[in-house]
């Protein structure tokens with residue numbers, strides 16, 4: 001049933017880099033893409049990089065190994081986990097970083113990541129120290145009813161974001177770097193403050209910055225450095241300005257053969273959501289009040305993600321002056337049309 005059992009998609013870039021998409025079950029029922037980049041003689045590649053590692057789910061490593069086996073059988077590549085020369089982590093979220101610990105038993109390839117992502121990869125628990133607003137204060141600001149089921153789930157979510165094992169980052173990256181004489185590093189905060197996209201020739205490995213099926217999940221900037229809608233829109237503009245990118249390969253789902261069109265659609269969808277939110281603010285409302293107004297058929301499993309997203313949109317409208325923010329007696333943020 002895994003995609004890895006079939007022939008992985010391959011794209012050969014203008015400069016001759018072979019890019020294979022290796023989907024993995026990062027967690028049960030949750031898929032992510034990893035990418036294998038190979039250069040040189042297939043039997044003795046001069047360069048073989050794995051971009052992202054999937055998650056810590058039970059099928060993740062097996063899916064990766066099956067993907068490599070399919071690349072060997074289907075395309076005559078010699079690449080194995082053991083011959084990787086590089087691992088890149090696009091951003092330290094569990095569905096991209098979580099597979100790294102298990103991979104470490106099969107490869108010593110040096111890990112590269114954005115310099116400010118390193119603490120999240122090297123120090124389990126770094127996230128707890130990184131909150132600009134601690135989870136308890138986040139819940140208060142959102143207006144979650146104290147002691148409610150959602151309040152409890154929201155306050156606990158911080159622990160599920162952290163990564164269990166520590167791995168050294170050998171190569172800290174900066175915006176504008178050219179990694180391994182091949183990969184252009186583009187810092188794209190928004191979805192995650194330390195996220196990078198990687199460009200090789202006409203291909204953009206877009207991580208979770210550009211996704212084909214949905215808008216990337218966002219958190220407000222006041223929760224974590226580099227999060228938020230203002231940063232996200234700014235990163236969309238940056239990526240749009242890159243000339244000559246004709247294929248984007250994201251952290252999930254299918255390839256995006258028209259990256260510009262996808263950027264325009266993501267921007268348009270964001271503005272639709274902002275308009276809807278503004279229209280819902282008929283009287284002073286908390287973010288918790290706005291949730292059912294914006295998502296009448298909300299399933300509880302989505303509630304935490306959508307709270308973060310609604311908070312990111314609301315924060316942006318307050319930053320841009322469309323909403324004014326006051327504080328209720330209990331500390332909840334109250335938003336009214338300005």
Ligand SMILES: [Zn+2]
Nearest residue numbers: 093095208251
């Ligand atoms: Zn992801």
